[in-house]
Amino acid sequence: MAQVLGIIDIIWRGKKIPVEKGAKLKLGGIKNNPVTYGRRVSRAQEFMASEISATTHLERGKSYSDIYDEGEGELQCICDTGHTFVFPEAFLTDIPEMTGGEGGKMDLKWSAGLYEEIMA
Numbered sequence: 001m002a003q004v005l006g007i008i009d010i011i012w013r014g015k016k017i018p019v020e021k022g023a024k025l026k027l028g029g030i031k032n033n034p035v036t037y038g039r040r041v042s043r044a045q046e047f048m049a050s051e052i053s054a055t056t057h058l059e060r061g062k063s064y065s066d067i068y069d070e071g072e073g074e075l076q077c078i079c080d081t082g083h084t085f086v087f088p089e090a091f092l093t094d095i096p097e098m099t100g101g102e103g104g105k106m107d108l109k110w111s112a113g114l115y116e117e118i119m120a
Contacts, residue, residue, distance in 0.1 A: 007080040013073040023054035058104035082120035087112035
């Protein structure tokens with residue numbers, strides 16, 4: 001029986017960020033857009049950014065600035081299937097809110113360009 005994706009671990013700028021179940025990874029690349037003319041359809045290509053989202057918690061003693069700042073950095077998504085996706089120039093797109101009563105829950109969203117896929 002084959003193993004399928006179950007866990008995504010996040011390493012942001014060399015620091016592992018513990019994340020809740022449900023992290024999402026949308027790999028970017030060339031997308032084909034349909035272009036219709038007359039009774040024909042062709043395609044026009046467009047580059048789409050990669051999108052990564054995960055939820056973490058702000059723990060006692062952990063600095064908010066360890067998680068968020070406006071700069072770029074390396075993001076690694078390590079999957080339990082043996083895939084690792086490395087985004088050398090990722091950046092957080094939203095300033096994360098902290099939710100009280102839910103452990104300081106923070107939704108993190110990154111955008112990135114090209115990635116490198118590493119198979120274990």
